[in-house]
Amino acid sequence: MTVWVQAGDDLILAVRLTPGAAKEMVGGVWTDEKGAQWLSARVRAVPEKGRANDALVALLGQYLGLPKGAISLESGDSNRLKRLRIRGGAQPRLISIIEQQVDVT
Template identity: 65%
Template sequence: MTAWRIAGNDMLVGIRLTPGSARESLGGHWTDEAGACWLAARVRAVPEKGKANAALIALLAGALDWPKGAISLESGDTNRLKRLRIAGAARDAARLSPLLQTWVDMT
């Protein structure tokens, strides 16, 4: 199961976000009715005026050691299911893919 894919020079990551959580974390996965895998994430920020989306980008940037400015919301602005674009990540896929897989495999 993978929640990400390479798209040109970038990497797209599918994330199911739980805002307003007691703690921030990446780990676990969720499978939708079509069989697509989504990495699970939790942030403390509330889903108001983009705060949860900004917190998700900051969480992922810190966890991947990637610049926040290189991560953008591709889709899912007001939905729990988000698609994030990590600009330039294809060149570092050998480092990033195992990290992402570790988080997806967490239960």
């Protein structure tokens, strides 16, 4: 299993977000009770008024070297488990960066 799936030219990235963290980071994988894998991410922002979601998009943009506008929330607005669409993300370079973050523990 992997934390991403290709959707045309885009990638759909599964992320488990921890808001209100002491340190912002992306890395590692979390597996749910059904065996689905989620990329782990932590942001300092609190989960109110979309602040944590915005911080997640900004953090992923930084890690992937993409503008925030290339990443959008597909589902999980008020949930820890989120799916994000990375427009034009089905590129070997971006997939490699994501896979490196999954291998970080």
